Amino acid sequence: MNNLLEISHISKNYITEKEEIEAIKDITLKVEKGSILTIVGSSGCGKSSLLSILAGIDQKTSGTFTFSCSNPVIGYMLQSDSLFPWLTIYENAILGLIIQKKDTKENKEYVKKLLSTYKLNDFMDKYPNELSGGMKQRVALIRTLALRPDILLLDEPFSALDYQSRLAISDDVYNIIKKEGITTLIVSHDIAEAISMSDKVVVLSKRPCKIKKIYEIHLTDKRTPMKNRQAKEFNDYYNKIWKDLDINV
Amino acid sequence: MSSESLQIIKKKKRTKRRILISQILIVILFFCFWEFLSNKKIINPFIFSSPSKIWNTIFSLALTGELWGHILTTLYETILAFGIGITLGFIIAILLYELPILAKIIDPFLTMLNSLPKVALGPMILIWTGANTKSIIVMALLINLIVSIMNIYNGFLGVDPMKLKLLQSFKATKYQILKYLIIPESMRTIISSLKINISMTLIGVIMGEFLVSKKGIGYLIIYGTQVFNLTLVMSGILILIILSFLIYECVSYIEKKLSKNR
Numbered sequence: 001m002n003n004l005l006e007i008s009h010i011s012k013n014y015i016t017e018k019e020e021i022e023a024i025k026d027i028t029l030k031v032e033k034g035s036i037l038t039i040v041g042s043s044g045c046g047k048s049s050l051l052s053i054l055a056g057i058d059q060k061t062s063g064t065f066t067f068s069c070s071n072p073v074i075g076y077m078l079q080s081d082s083l084f085p086w087l088t089i090y091e092n093a094i095l096g097l098i099i100q101k102k103d104t105k106e107n108k109e110y111v112k113k114l115l116s117t118y119k120l121n122d123f124m125d126k127y128p129n130e131l132s133g134g135m136k137q138r139v140a141l142i143r144t145l146a147l148r149p150d151i152l153l154l155d156e157p158f159s160a161l162d163y164q165s166r167l168a169i170s171d172d173v174y175n176i177i178k179k180e181g182i183t184t185l186i187v188s189h190d191i192a193e194a195i196s197m198s199d200k201v202v203v204l205s206k207r208p209c210k211i212k213k214i215y216e217i218h219l220t221d222k223r224t225p226m227k228n229r230q231a232k233e234f235n236d237y238y239n240k241i242w243k244d245l246d247i248n249v
Numbered sequence: 250m251s252s253e254s255l256q257i258i259k260k261k262k263r264t265k266r267r268i269l270i271s272q273i274l275i276v277i278l279f280f281c282f283w284e285f286l287s288n289k290k291i292i293n294p295f296i297f298s299s300p301s302k303i304w305n306t307i308f309s310l311a312l313t314g315e316l317w318g319h320i321l322t323t324l325y326e327t328i329l330a331f332g333i334g335i336t337l338g339f340i341i342a343i344l345l346y347e348l349p350i351l352a353k354i355i356d357p358f359l360t361m362l363n364s365l366p367k368v369a370l371g372p373m374i375l376i377w378t379g380a381n382t383k384s385i386i387v388m389a390l391l392i393n394l395i396v397s398i399m400n401i402y403n404g405f406l407g408v409d410p411m412k413l414k415l416l417q418s419f420k421a422t423k424y425q426i427l428k429y430l431i432i433p434e435s436m437r438t439i440i441s442s443l444k445i446n447i448s449m450t451l452i453g454v455i456m457g458e459f460l461v462s463k464k465g466i467g468y469l470i471i472y473g474t475q476v477f478n479l480t481l482v483m484s485g486i487l488i489l490i491i492l493s494f495l496i497y498e499c500v501s502y503i504e505k506k507l508s509k510n511r
Binding site (some may be wrong): 057074076078080081082084086090095096098099120147195214 | 430
């Protein structure tokens with residue numbers, strides 16, 4: 001099997017003045033190239049920290065992770081779209097390129113192509129406040145894709161949107177990811193979203209989060225996330241994961 | 250547009266006009282009443298002066314050309330102290346932001362300086378820098394600089410942590426984070442601190458002029474007091490009111506222009 005990313009025995013402790021908090025405990029995981037893997041866990045567990053560590057923003061306490069390619073480019077997308085309101089859509093989309101000094105003519109053309117492919121070419125010179133939430137999310141994704149990442153890390157990518165836009169944008173994002181063939185690691189607390197988008201769902205326990213179970217998602221007639229929700233296995237997976245998460249309200 | 254909405258617009262305009270008329274009426278009535286009381290000797294005209302005397306004083310000062318010198322001096326000092334204050338405040342705020350340890354170390358000292366009535370330092374500044382424009386500028390800077398630093402620095406701290414994380418994920422350098430995120434995002438706070446700053450600067454300049462000057466509106470007021478010419482004192486105050494109002498409006502205009510481009 002061709003694994004792009006191998007995580008082995010990663011732990012993360014946060015140290016405050018008073019105590020040491022275990023956020024992540026001994027996570028071992030393989031991410032297959034070209035696949036979508038979603039990590040679900042109740043909110044407040046350290047699942048976002050894992051992405052921060054992989055993105056190189058946060059430090060791990062112990063363990064290792066290795067990419068099969070050398071110098072992997074990592075695309076990290078956060079909960080909010082984090083578009084800069086004083087930049088136009090186009091300027092926002094090439095922000096990563098500018099910062100990494102990769103704003104070559106070729107790369108800029110690539111961004112323009114992405115913007116027009118994803119129906120944003122009429123909005124290139126507009127500002128973020130003129131766009132809908134779903135459109136902004138698409139721009140944020142394009143800003144990440146502009147760097148041509150080997151792996152995408154999505155941290156609750158749709159949680160800021162209302163339910164309807166969420167369904168629509170997860171279809172959009174899914175299509176974009178699949179079309180560009182990018183390996184993707186998603187962190188989410190939405191079980192339905194996880195099942196409908198991914199090839200594999202990893203369930204984490206409560207803090208400190210450990211891997212509780214891994215599900216390979218096999219749906220008959222696998223299509224877009226929205227349609228996947230109608231697959232007959234969907235409910236079965238949903239109930240199992242719901243039980244694993246052990247959510248007490 | 251429907252006739253109903255036209256009616257509403259008309260009503261809004263009428264209310265606006267009414268407010269303006271009332272404001273003008275208040276000013277006119279105030280001056281008339283004052284003139285009347287002073288004229289009939291109900292209040293002591295030597296102590297309380299009267300609008301007509303003030304008008305004559307301002308008019309003759311303007312005729313001799315002396316008035317413009319005073320106004321220009323105060324204006325020059327204010328703009329100079331304002332410019333230096335904003336620039337220094339900006340640079341120091343960046344330093345504090347980039348060196349959080351430094352910020353923590355000097356935090357209590359900044360608070361102390363901020364709560365200290367700066368006018369208490371006046372006599373000392375006078376001796377250190379000499380009785381000249383320099384000490385007026387220093388006085389104004391003492392008053393406006395700390396407020397500027399704190400405002401701009403707090404603006405920097407208020408930057409969206411998500412955006413910061415985004416730039417970090419792009420492996421942006423400190424300079425890039427400053428250039429692409431911190432400064433543009435806190436522009437709004439910086440601009441609104443201009444307004445506070447200009448008022449502070451004017452306070453500092455007038456205080457400085459009270460202490461040392463040979464020219465300026467502050468000097469006019471203090472000179473009037475010394476020779477017990479209260480008409481002159483009140484003329485000075487009236488000019489100062491108008492001047493500070495105009496300066497404030499100018500800064501508001503600049504603020505509006507700058508935030509429009511954003």
